Structure formats: structure tokens, C-alpha cells
Amino acid sequence: MCKDIGGTIMNYTKSVEKWGVFEFCSEGTTAGNPFLERSITALFESDSERKTVNGFYDGNGIYKVRFMPSFEEEYHFTVCGNFSDSKYEGTFSVTPPSENNHGCVKVHNKYHFQYSDGTPYYPVGTTCYVWNLQSDDLIAQTLETLKNSPFNKIRFCIFPKSYCYNSREPRSYPYEGTPVDGSAITEDNVWGYTPDSKGNNWDFERFNPKHFQHIEYCITELQKLGIEADIILFHPYDRWGFSTMTPEQNELYLKYTAARFSAFRNVWWAFANEYDLIKNKSIEDWERYAQIIVESDPYDHLRSIHNGNQFYDHTKSWITHCSIQRSPEGTSEWRKSYGKPIVIDEMLYEGNIQYAWGNISPQELVRRFWEALCRGGYGGHGETYIDDKAVWWSHGGELKGDSPERIAFMRKILEEAPNGGLRPKNMEWDELCVVPEDENLADETGYHLFYNGISRPGFRYYHIDDNNIYTVDIIDTWNMTVENVGSFKGRFRIDLPTREYLAVRIKKAEDGIE
CATH class of the missing domain: 3.20.20.80 (Glycosidases)
Structure with missing residues (x-):
């Protein structure tokens, strides 16, 4: 329950998962134009977070404030504004996020994205x-x-x-x-x-x-x-x-x-x-x-x-x-x-x-x-x-x-592909290539993804380095197939089926260096 200083009971969410939606709801004045002339604001506080949030008029004399908590803690809130003569306060608890709740998507690694909990988002x-x-x-x-x-x-x-x-x-x-x-x-x-x-x-x-x-x-x-x-x-x-x-x-x-x-x-x-x-x-x-x-x-x-x-x-x-x-x-x-x-x-x-x-x-x-x-x-x-x-x-x-x-x-x-997104790498002038954006992951995995688009080569030569063994997959992006064609070292030739829309994926073999 949430009560104002006069004891009026208000409705609000008693428990909400992390990155879920807390909602406070109260009746208020309908005088004038509530959309233009009335306000409702709430302060939310926990041990790790303090935010002031504006609410809104939802029609039929109802005002609401919503809040998305970022921590699994106890929160205290205070609601005020000229929507009512009263001031309201209460507490609620925040539980762990549900299985498919990863939070908000944010920019990560400059050119890419991930959720609040670190899960990659593409x-x-x-x-x-x-x-x-x-x-x-x-x-x-x-x-x-x-x-x-x-x-x-x-x-x-x-x-x-x-x-x-x-x-x-x-x-x-x-x-x-x-x-x-x-x-x-x-x-x-x-x-x-x-x-x-x-x-x-x-x-x-x-x-x-x-x-x-x-x-x-x-x-x-x-x-x-x-x-x-x-x-x-x-x-x-x-x-x-x-x-x-x-x-x-x-x-x-x-x-x-x-x-x-x-x-x-x-x-x-x-x-x-x-x-x-x-x-x-x-x-x-x-x-x-x-x-x-x-x-x-x-x-x-x-x-x-x-x-x-x-x-x-x-x-x-x-x-x-x-x-x-x-x-x-x-x-x-x-x-x-x-x-x-x-x-x-x-x-x-x-x-x-x-x-x-x-x-x-x-x-x-x-x-x-x-x-x-x-x-x-x-x-x-x-x-x-x-x-x-x-x-x-x-x-x-x-x-x-x-x-x-x-x-x-x-x-x-x-x-x-390795987490963190992919960045373009200059290899041959007539073939696109991306590698992991994270240089450490790029070195560690040796991951390269090449794309030929409308080109139809019958073969191509590749050279990543002279020390590591690499596995090679031919990816038919239209027919949706992946064919492993073996492991290679140094400069090597890959025969291709002379079709459009082919990609080639190269990455370090599990056994590493010969």
C-alpha cells in the first residue's frame, strides 16, 4: 500500500523485476486541462540509484508515474505535483530479471551494441x-x-x-x-x-x-x-x-x-x-x-x-x-x-x-x-x-x-562470430572482409569472414599468416549451407562453386600452431 500523509491509499507496483516497469497510479484533479496545466513527478532512491521521473495524465482523472529500476534493491519513492494537494510515498522491492530480460540496448565497442547485462545485441x-x-x-x-x-x-x-x-x-x-x-x-x-x-x-x-x-x-x-x-x-x-x-x-x-x-x-x-x-x-x-x-x-x-x-x-x-x-x-x-x-x-x-x-x-x-x-x-x-x-x-x-x-x-x-561485432579489414581489393572489432579477439581467433556478392570466382587464394592452421568454411548465403573444406596453413587456394552470393569463413583451428 502507498499512503499520503492523510492516509489515502494509492495503487502502485509492490515488486518489480530489474529493468521492468514500476507504476504508481493515483486519482487527481480534472480541473482545467490536465495535460497542459497539471504535473506529477516522482523521486526514486535506492542504495545505488537516484532518479527524478516525470509522470503523465492518463485520462479519466488518473495520473501515473513509471520507473525502470536498474538494481536489485529496495527502493523508496516520493510523488508530488499539482495534480493533487497531497504528497505520496512508499517502497517497493526489485527482484532479479527474468530469463529473457537483458535490460536496455546500448552502444558497445563504438560501432556495435549490447544489452545492459553484457549480452551482445546484433x-x-x-x-x-x-x-x-x-x-x-x-x-x-x-x-x-x-x-x-x-x-x-x-x-x-x-x-x-x-x-x-x-x-x-x-x-x-x-x-x-x-x-x-x-x-x-x-x-x-x-x-x-x-x-x-x-x-x-x-x-x-x-x-x-x-x-x-x-x-x-x-x-x-x-x-x-x-x-x-x-x-x-x-x-x-x-x-x-x-x-x-x-x-x-x-x-x-x-x-x-x-x-x-x-x-x-x-x-x-x-x-x-x-x-x-x-x-x-x-x-x-x-x-x-x-x-x-x-x-x-x-x-x-x-x-x-x-x-x-x-x-x-x-x-x-x-x-x-x-x-x-x-x-x-x-x-x-x-x-x-x-x-x-x-x-x-x-x-x-x-x-x-x-x-x-x-x-x-x-x-x-x-x-x-x-x-x-x-x-x-x-x-x-x-x-x-x-x-x-x-x-x-x-x-x-x-x-x-x-x-x-x-x-x-x-x-x-x-x-x-566472436562477440563484440565485426569491423572491415582491407585484404584484396575485390573482396569484402570483416574481422572481430576487438583486436585481441581478432588475434586470438583469427576470424575472417569474406563476401563475394554478385562475383562468381571459381577459386580464390587466401593468406592470413604463416604460423597458424586455419579451418575454412564455404557459406552459400542464398541456399543457406555451410561446407567445411578442410584446414590450411600459409598461402592457400580454395576452390569455389562459381555461384553468386558466396562467403568464406576462416578461423584458427582448435589445434592451433603446428
Whole structure:
């Protein structure tokens, strides 16, 4: 139980696992505009941690504060604010994390990632922009598909999206009010958005809590599957007016979103999809919005901003990793330029729509994944096969393409590599090669992964050193096979089956030096 100084009983979580979500809930005043005029703040203290956290109004006279504890200790909290005349306090205990709870993902080894407990994390992401705003049945189908997929990260929006194959209205809207009738939007009006958004009637100072509660459900369901929620805060594809809110309205939205979502360990902040296509926001605006999230998120979740045509300056200190829309051939150079992890969230999509960005072959998408990996970065998946019910890239549903199982095979190869991620190494000019980012592991294991892409050599010569014995595997990245071809020393020749998309994995033999 939690009591104020007058003895009023409040609801709160009595026990929570490490990196879980503690929640305090209280009734409070509904006078005025609670979203704008009321505040609720809590101080959390243990022997090892002290954090102040902002809460939020959840509608129907209910105020909440959420907190993610980082230590297995007893915590004391104090809640105050003008939501109530009372001050509340209580204690709760933090238990060990459950088996699949590894904490938050953070940058590790400069160009890579790991969870809070030190478990390696290799992002293998997909894009489903508004899967979370579909029907219950379609959302359930998407979650079941993700459960059986290789993807451990998914990009999606808070705001609905209006674009080709996105003409229907979402299940809910983030604000109180009514939308313009979208029935006139068709696939012939392919871009489907109007910047002035005339006809909408929103109160941008009053949120719709049910919209955010539902997104929290989606975040939690992803968490159960071990999937990171890469949440897109802004985007340009809009017929409702959400992309043209004032700076003050944007700031209120960011603070509210951070207060609601920050305590979930699997949240990432993607400030924009194609920031440079949102014409009413300047670089100064983006910098101010970034500072709001930095100040409002006490857990320092990962942060990125995604380009359309023009790259953002990813050297900015608030940006934790580069979220890029490009073919992966520039990955090695982007590593050098920005000194951060490279995640190519859009490399074009496997599909069959009329637009070039959404009709590459599964072979080409898989090649791009391997190209990104063997240049020291990470690729992202998307699928745009036409379907009357759902297009994965937007709505989720079922995957129809041939790339996901090959991406799963690539993920297995990556997870079998030495921990800490891989970095590019200059070997032959016409063949990609990566070795462990950690130089000690590189020396210890002798691990080299070569990739030939669309080249079809019948043989290649390799030379790692003259002292150690190396085992060699030929990896067919499309047919998903691994063939060990023996052990070698010095300079040696490996005969290859003259096929595209082959990789060669070389590592020290267990018996070491002859």
C-alpha cells in the first residue's frame, strides 16, 4: 500500500523485476486541462540509484508515474505535483530479471551494441510503419509472424501515415478531435497527404490516452518477443495535420511521449522518418526536440534521426547511432565519418509494387544485408508485396517474401562470430572482409569472414599468416549451407562453386600452431 500523509491509499507496483516497469497510479484533479496545466513527478532512491521521473495524465482523472529500476534493491519513492494537494510515498522491492530480460540496448565497442547485462545485441530490423494502428486481428497476426521471424527490431510510428497503400484510417488518433474524411484518398492519389490538412479538428493540447495505451500494449508484446521498439516520433506523410503542429505543440507531445514510454526497456527513439522531407522543421527545431527527449528520458535510450535525401549530421552528441536510408556500399566510410554504429534501416524493399524503392528481388535484399555486415554495419528489412488486406512494410500481417529465412541464416552466422561485432579489414581489393572489432579477439581467433556478392570466382587464394592452421568454411548465403573444406596453413587456394552470393569463413583451428 502507498499512503499520503492523510492516509489515502494509492495503487502502485509492490515488486518489480530489474529493468521492468514500476507504476504508481493515483486519482487527481480534472480541473482545467490536465495535460497542459497539471504535473506529477516522482523521486526514486535506492542504495545505488537516484532518479527524478516525470509522470503523465492518463485520462479519466488518473495520473501515473513509471520507473525502470536498474538494481536489485529496495527502493523508496516520493510523488508530488499539482495534480493533487497531497504528497505520496512508499517502497517497493526489485527482484532479479527474468530469463529473457537483458535490460536496455546500448552502444558497445563504438560501432556495435549490447544489452545492459553484457549480452551482445546484433540489430536485424524490419519496418512496419503503422502495424500498431491496425485491427486487433491484424496486430495479432503481425506478432505471430514476428515471433517466427529473425527480426529483433521493428520501426513504427506513433502518428498514422498517409501514403501509397496507406489510404485507410487508423484505429485511433493521438489527440482529441475529428479527422477530415479520408474516403477520397485512393491509390491514384498516390502520395495521399495534404500539408495544410484542412478539415481536421484536433485539440493539440489534449491527448487521446487510449491511443497511447494501445501503443504501450504493442511495445509490451514486442518486449515479450525480445524485439526492440524503434519508435518514429515524426514523419512527413500526413493528411491529418500532425506534421505541421507548432513547436510548442511538438514539445508538449515529446514530453508526454517520453513520460509514457521511457520506462519500457525495449524503446528506441527515432526522431524522424525522412526528417528532411518535413519542410516546416529546421535543424534548430530538431536540435531543440532532441534536447527535450534527452532531458525527459532518464534511461538514455538509443536515439537516431533518419534521412530522405540529405544525411543529418550524425556527429551530434545526442545521436547514438546512424539510421540511414541508402544502399550499403558506403558503410565503411560512414563508420569513419561518424564514429558510431551504422544501421541501414532502409536499403530498398523486397516486393512487386510499381516504385523502384519497393520492388527489388529477395536475392538483392539479402546481398545488401551481407554487404552491410561485411562493411562493419547492420542492414534493415522491408517487404512491399501488394495485398488487399495488408502490405508488410506498412500494416504488418504475414511475410510473403523469400528474404527473411536467408536473413535468419545470416543472423546465425553473425551470432556465431566472436562477440563484440565485426569491423572491415582491407585484404584484396575485390573482396569484402570483416574481422572481430576487438583486436585481441581478432588475434586470438583469427576470424575472417569474406563476401563475394554478385562475383562468381571459381577459386580464390587466401593468406592470413604463416604460423597458424586455419579451418575454412564455404557459406552459400542464398541456399543457406555451410561446407567445411578442410584446414590450411600459409598461402592457400580454395576452390569455389562459381555461384553468386558466396562467403568464406576462416578461423584458427582448435589445434592451433603446428
